[in-house]
Amino acid sequence: MNKQIEALFTTALGLQAPWQVAKVELDTTRRRIDFEVKYTAKRSACPDCGLVDQGIHDHMPRSWRHLDFFQFEAWLHADVPRIRCKDCGKTTQMPVPWANEGSGFTLLFEALALSLVQELPVSQAARHMRVGSARLWRRLDHYVSIAREQDDMSSVRHIGIDETSVKKGHAYITVVHDLQAKRLLFATPGRDHHTLEAFAQDLHAHGGDTRNVKHACIDMSAAFAKGIAQSLPQAQISYDRFHVVALANTAMDDVRREEMRTSADSVREAVGLQDTKNVRQLFWGMCKDPSDWTKGQINAMHWLQRSTLKSARAWRLKQALREVYSQAVNANSENLAKSLLIKWISWARRSRLEPFKRLGATLKRHFDGVIRGMLDGRSNAYVEAMNGLLQQARTAARGFRNVGNFISIAYLRMSRLKHLPSNPLLPALPRLVGQTHFCR
Template sequence: MGIAVEALFTSALGLQPPWVVDDVRLDTAKRRIDFEIGCHTSRLACPACGAATQPVHDRLRRSWRHLDFFQFDAWLHCDVPRVACGACGKTTQVAVPWARPGSGFTAAFEALALTLCLDLPVRQAAELLRCKDKRLWRRIEFYVAQARALEDFAGVRTVGIDETSLRRGQHYITVVHDLDRKRLLFATEGREHRTVVEFAEDLKAHGGDPAQVRHVCMDMSAAYAKGVALALPEAQISYDRFHVVSMAIETMDQVRRAEMATDAQAVRAALGTGQRKTLRQLLWGMRRNPSTWSARQLQAMHWLQRSTLKSARAWRLKMALREVYARATAH
């Protein structure tokens, strides 16, 4: 290819002297384009100590995956100089301007990959980028470690601890959030008491003080409660709304099932019907928010509220609990 094309790609890649594109090779069969980059100088600043105009000792061959050009896989290749420094005595490879040290991807490719991983599973992002997912995971781990090294947890006072399923089955992770600043503080595998102890250690590593944590909102896990007692000694525990309301709904269902088993005739009489469909509408009406009731559920709940059934009392208690949370949230 002519010099004009090489100069064009030198500009497109954002290269500045002494870095230039020396050659461009296009393989339409393999749908691949390769850029040969040269560093045309015999002296560079020492990467270790910064001493100027030190001699180039030798050059090492390196390659990087770059953003696609015209739907073709793009690769950059360069014989990267190593500088023999007379000032510090070290022989060090210079940093290239298009990639961080040790990476096989250019900075632009890494930026695209990480952007995709924000919204897609890593495996799916890797398929779109035509690379192995392990390579993406290494980049994620690198940048997460960099970001976490800058975190300051000195002001953490109120945290939320919860578990979530990592995959289908019994594989869980524990996550800890700063409820004041709405940010993720910590995540680790498992849901045992040790996960809270590990969080406390990580909190200290980032400038926080476990003794300054005043409030923990969590589910009713005995393991988490044990961990809080051990690692966050000054924290007061409250149970999160989701788990408390879920327990109330489960208790209400137990009352309804028991009443149907022992006094089904009274339930049917209260509803004015023995039809299974109506009884099923009662089940869903008791569970759902009144604003989402269907016409049949509205009818079933109308008669339930006018009865003296235990199920009616259980439903009223559940709704009273929801009202407590609604008023607390409003204030």
């Protein structure tokens, strides 16, 4: 082939002497272009001990998939030298500058693949790049592992801990987020106190110190509380508003279901609704913010609030708890927050509604953490928002055979890892005014 063409492709592939393109074959029928790369030097340094000027023992044929050239699938082929070292006595294969050891892809191909799987499901990215998804998973795991090894957690002080489902049934992972840096720190299968022991070990491995973690925001999981007490001794626990109000919604829903089961006719008569479907729509409205009620729900709630139904009392209790949070946050007063919550707990325990009596007892047991959650701005609102992204990551990892793949894609998308290859498809620089190029 024309020496100028070989030199052009050598430059385009980013090769430097003594590596160069020796042959290019274009097969338009197969939509493929193959580059034969040659190592032109006769001697080289030992890849193992670094001793210079060692002889080449033999060559090993290798192939790598590269970024497409135009519309053609591109492959690099090279007889890679093996160096026999007189000093260390080893015969070692020379690393090539365009690929990682053991990979069948070039570095640029892998960089593009990582950029795609941050936006697309892995199986879809694999189809776009015309490779097997299993091979893409292996390279993703490789790069995420390397990037996490270099991750710095020395500044971690405030964390949020939650659980999320991995598959249908009871398969869960525990996730730990940095509430200040707004990123995923750690994910591991399970949801017991041992998961926080694993986090503490991972934190130390990345330059962090469990004694420096001052704040942990969690739901009312006894397992997480136990894990924090054992593994994060300086962390104060807070229970954020989201989970507390969610418990109140659950209690109200329990009251509603029981009342509909035992006295549906009384409910319809009390609120002036004709059928069970309309009553159910009303109760759905009870779970929404009043500003989101429809006209029909506004009218129905007007009657409900003046009824003697248990559901009406449950709704008033739920709304009163939301008001406790609102007043405490606006006043930013710990004394006021404690006073209001004590009054609400007393009301709940005298309500003769078993779900709210249980909720009152729960809040009393976790009183200090609930108060901290009221007044501390570092709630798990970010963590809950990230759960949506975790479920997107689960969708991106659909077809995964093990939880490790799901965790890898979560790290890639949510950990803000700094030591990952950049997307190689950068926009071209504009041509200079008056500059012309001619192809011969």
